[in-house]
Amino acid sequence: MDEIIRQLAVGYKGLNVLVTGADGFIGSHLAELLARCGANVTALSLYNSFDTHGWLDDLPAEVRDGLHAVRGDVRDAAFIHRLVAHQDIVFHLAALIAIPHSYAAAQSYVETNVLGTLNVLEAARAHGIMRVVHTSTSEVYGTALTTPIAETHPLQGQSPYSASKIGADMMAEAYARSFGLPVAILRPFNTFGPRQSERAVIGSILRQALDPRVPTIRVGDLSTIRDFTFVEDTAMAFLTIGNDPRVECGTPYNAGSGRAVTIAELADLTAEVTGSNKPIETEPQRVRPERSEVRELLADASRFAAATGWRPRISLREGLARTAQWWRGRLENGRVRRERDYVT
Secondary structure (H helix, E strand, C coil): CCHHHHHHHCCCCCCEEEEECCCCHHHHHHHHHHHHCCCEEEEEEECCCCCCCHHHHHCCHHHHCCCEEEEECCCCHHHHHHHHCCCCEEEECCCCCCHHHHHHCHHHHHHHHHHHHHHHHHHHHHHCCCEEEEECCHHHHCCCCCCCECCCCCCCCCCHHHHHHHHHHHHHHHHHHHHCCCEEEEEECEEECCCCCCCCHHHHHHHHHHCCCCCCEEECCCCCEECEEEHHHHHHHHHHHHHCCCCCCCCEEEECCCCCEEHHHHHHHHHHHHCCCCCEEECHHHCCCCCCCCCECCECCHHHHHHHCCCCCCCHHHHHHHHHHHHHHHHHCCCCCCCCCCCC
């Protein structure tokens, strides 16, 4: 544990902390980090019939055994009310996030992302929680009107997913204004790293680049621009905003690197990192509807940095190398299905 994490850990040692969406990509990294900081972590995963806890099952045994893993659903208000009782801090990450699927199943996104957030806020209000951290997304900005994107940028619902997250953000803001609920809003830009689904562009490109059974790398629009942050830095952003007294509740804070690349540049850098010389193909089914595509996301995270001192520490190249190593392990252990056709 390095010195920065050690300093932050002091504020969490012995606290009761709930992480919703702990079975997911970022949630599992956050739950692991909190456990290593000495917090009493309750990790909520979505109930399923396979007796699994998502990515929590992949955590080192000494970390996994120290978590209180619970299965449930944020859409169940009574369940959430009981779960939030006796917690000190709640990190709310549970959400439906796959943008392509939101075009087909918009109602489920509203039910999970908006109503699920409402249930968490109501429970936190009822039990006097010290702080709730609500997870937003850079997708709420839509295609940038100005760059870099500050928190004052207009919100644009360019997909059912982003519209649902705008609704959830406004609910968090409303509870801070209406009831004085100490809810902080973190707005991460594109996060990548180990445990991320192949539905995300970096996971998709890396897996295809490293899988010997795949002859080409299939992607969507190569001209879009994204600001990528390695997952360890994003988890640190959550840890920072979760108990820093300088954070203003009810208003969002961007978390991003402030550096952006096109997907074409990302693919070239991935080839360098992995040593792949596979050709790249554009697949029409991986391209979003024209008016729904977000052309550019570039973070202005200066407000968050000024308030807390948080800044990302891991470069895109280093993060890609670490993520590539994780994918190599997955492929060597046969833990990746053949030809998974995810849309990026």
